[in-house]
Amino acid sequence: MSDVRAYRAGLVHCLDDPRSAGPDACVHHPDGLLLIENGHVAACGDWNALSPTLAADVPVEHLPGQILTPGFVDAHVHFPQLDMIASFSGQLLDWLESHTFPAERAFADRAHADDAARAFLDELLRNGTTTAMVFGSVHRTSVDALFEAALARDMRLIAGKALMDRGPDGLRDSVDQGRDETEALIADWSRHGRLGYAVTPRYALSSSPEQLTAAGEILARHDHVWMQTHLAENPREVALVAEAFPDARDYLDVYDRFGLVTDRSVFAHCVHMTDRALHRMAGCGAAIAHCPTSNLFLGSGLFDLARADAHGVSFGLGTDVGAGVSFSVLRTAAAACDVAQMKASPLNPLRAFYLATLGGARALGLADRIGSFQTGREADFVALDPAATPLLARRLRGVTDIAEILFALMVLGDDRVISRTWLAGAVAHRRN
């Protein structure tokens, strides 16, 4: 028996990057029909055109005033930093010592990790995020807990245990332990349901060259796993990496030497990049997770979107919670617009929306599964409420232009505008 249901609402999704393909890359149906069959998109279009083709027994839910969009993609977020978001500190390296590492030590305890995993996934879904690439702590328990919770919700999630044999006390593995636990996690979880594994060296200085070598070997051994790490986030970090690897051409080259720069690699931040590194990333299909709220919070710097574009590097948006200040990819998209303004290369609203959906899916190599309403895509989607707050309702009264609506939802919205979130066609969050 197939499970078929239809939704009548506004619909908007991207088929391509509006920067290269123009505004028609975003398709808007003010009165649309989304047909879901067995957890996948079966049709998407205008209500008037499609509704006559619906079988009489297909249930139709009408969501007047609401706008359905593909679920948001968070290309970089830290699960064990859930409880220390919004902690005041200095810049990156001080913040790690004063807030992050103490919070992550608690994840050696499975009960704590289980509790945090539930709250973390609730928070993603409350914010309309249906896929994320997630850092665990150094403890494999943290990733076991997260995968178990995500599998139970049939969520498309990529995660990995942080490799850090040069980490601080209580957050250190060894080369052998890191390798064995990573292999065990891949065997236990990768490709179970919609789960994916990312080999996760924390950053160039948290792992010994031996551990980075092992990470590259694991990545080469499994063609279905990803790699995630941090790159060129903070000037002091970049200087310390250059000191530690005097022969490397730049920071990216450090990872390259260990086989970690591939089309399955996602690098968070990339604020202080050489042209050579951007060229290399574009050439091999590696992607950037642009984390604007985190970069502002820690004073890391302003990501240069125009330079990434000039080199043709793919990028998505990362909340980077706990340095990021919001789980909302909408808010993160608004911050990306702010940062682009500071660099005098404005990011238009349709493209910001693209980055939150299909662009993020492309950065993670998942655009054939998620990120749009093309037929056959997994039915991970959200309902946005343009009247979620009194101010939004006033601002959008009578507005029909979808770019204007989306921009207001990014700038003025957050989890309050997400009225419902679906995973594989099933409701996974409903706003109270």
Ligand SMILES: [Zn+2]
């Ligand atoms: Zn991060």
